Amino acid sequence: MRDGKRSRRDPPQSPPQSPPQSIGSPAELGGLLADLRAARGFSLREVEEVTGKAVSNAYLSQLEHGKIKRPSPNVLHSLAEVYAVPYEALMEKAGYLLPSEDGGGHRARLAAFAIDNLTAEEEEELLKYLAFLRSRKSS
Numbered sequence: 808m809r810d811g812k813r814s815r816r817d818p819p820q821s822p823p824q825s826p827p828q829s830i831g832s833p834a835e836l837g838g839l840l841a842d843l844r845a846a847r848g849f850s851l852r853e854v855e856e857v858t859g860k861a862v863s864n865a866y867l868s869q870l871e872h873g874k875i876k877r878p879s880p881n882v883l884h885s886l887a888e889v890y891a892v893p894y895e896a897l898m899e900k901a902g903y904l905l906p907s908e909d910g911g912g913h914r915a916r917l918a919a920f921a922i923d924n925l926t927a928e929e930e931e932e933l934l935k936y937l938a939f940l941r942s943r944k945s946s
Contacts, residue, residue: 836878836900839931841871843890846938858885877901891941892934 844854844867851864862885869875870882883901887894898904 835873836876836897837871837873839897839900839934840867840886840890842931842935843886843892843938844871846935847890847942849889854886854889857889861885877903890938892938896930896934 844851849857851867854862854867855864862882866875866878866882867886870878878901880898880903883897883903884894887897895904
C-alpha cells in the first residue's frame with residue numbers, strides 16, 4: 808500500500824472477526840438447558856409442544872443463548888419435567904436457591920455416588936447423563 812491506497816496485489820482487509828458465540832458455558836443456565844435439550848434429542852419446537860406451550864420455542868431459545876437469565880420457577884418446573892432432571896437443580900442454576908453448605912439438599916444426594924463432593928462441572932455432567940439415561944427408558 809502506498810499513501811493509503813491499496814494496490815492490486817494487496818489482499819482486501821476484512822474487519823476483525825469476533826470469535827463465534829457459543830450457547831453458553833457449562834456453568835451457565837442457558838448452556839445447561841441447551842445440553843439437556845440436546846441429550847433428549849428435542850428441537851425447540853418439540854419442547855414447546857411437550858410443555859403444552861408453557862415454554863415457547865422463542866423463549867427457550869432466548870434462555871439457551873443467555874438473553875434471559877432468570878426464568879420463572881414455573882418455566883423451570885416445566886423444563887425439569889421434560890428433561891427429567893431435578894427441579895431444584897434448575898432452580899439453583901437460575902439463582903433461586905443457594906447451594907447447600909450443610910451437606911443437605913440435592914447436591915448431597917448426588918454426592919452420595921461420588922467419593923468426594925461434586926464440583927459444579929461434575930454435577931452438570933451427571934445431570935446430563937441422567938437425562939440421557941431417562942430418555943432411553945422412556946423410548
